[in-house]
Amino acid sequence: MxxxxxxxxxxxxxxxxxxxxxxxxxxxxxxxRSREARRPGRVALIGGLLMVLSLGLWVLWTYLGRRDMWHMLDLSVYHDAAHEFRHGDDIYTENYGSWTNKLPFIYPPISGLLFYVLLPLGFAGLKWFMAIVNLLSLFAVVWSAWGMLGYRRGAGRFGVSAATFAVVLWLEPVEWTLVWGQVNLLLLALIVLDLGLPDSRRYKGIGVGIAAGLKLTPAIFIVY
Known part of the structure; x- marks a missing residue:
């Protein structure tokens, strides 16, 4: 501390x-760190219901508009590059993806290795896996943010985090991350959770390091 x-x-x-x-x-x-929501039990119940309702609407909207919401082009680049890596090809010399205009793999090698490990899921399974990881990452971000605002762990903090999650799920940056199958929410969670740690923690910085290993942009937080 x-x-x-x-x-x-x-x-x-x-x-x-x-x-x-x-x-x-x-x-x-x-x-x-002593703040607590008034009537934490009620806050937790209301927040939990809002989160479930929001998630239910999102799943329904995704199902009804799955052609637009479920193609996950960026994720297909990760998957196809990892598939070619399995055959010993140089993943940095080809373009990949499910669209006609394919995209290059421009991420660090660790990203390719990670998605190589996930190849047994298949692309359909990978879509569900990445969607769940992104949603959990989003909740981790709002949970950590409320903690840094002074709310101690408990039912009240869960309630306000769940209610916040229910709202921010529909913000455009979050939606497009889910649409394209990007890893931005995972990177955000790694960085926010890491920066929320006390500077005295010896393992502080590991989250930023992992994020920078998956994508180069978060490396700016090493300087920070």
Whole structure:
């Protein structure tokens, strides 16, 4: 846990740079973590019902419009590249995907290895697997965010997290991530959960490292 009175030069330098980059002060994780929603049981019930309703509507909408919602072009690039990797081909010299205009595989080798391990699922199974991973990642993000806002673990935090999940599920960035079968929500969860850890934790940074191994963009958080 960070000490709020730590005025050492390294601490002040890092904190100042962090505030300049984010344009907002950072409250150390673990400080003033005593908030709790009023009537946590009722909040948990209402939030849980909203989340189930939202998920049910999303599944129904996905089923009714599955031609648009279920093609997952980006995921097909991962899958097809991993399939070619199994045959010993250089996955960085070909284009892949289920559309006429195929796309190159531009991700780190670890991504190819990960989807190579998932090949036994088949593409249909991989779609369901990736959708579930993305939905769980989204809930992990809102759960962690409420924790960093000061809400301790419990029924109340679950309730507000579930209600938030029910709303943000329908935001355009989330929807397009699910439509294209991207890994953005998984990367977001790895980064947010990692940044929410106290700076004193020795394993802090592993989540950012894994995210950068799956896609290069999250490597900016190594600098952060």
């Amino acid at each position: 960070e000490s709020p009175t730590d005025m050492s030069f390294p601490h002040v330098l890092v904190t100042s740079c962090r505030e300049l980059l984010t344009l907002a002060p950072r409250v150390p994780f673990g400080q003033e």
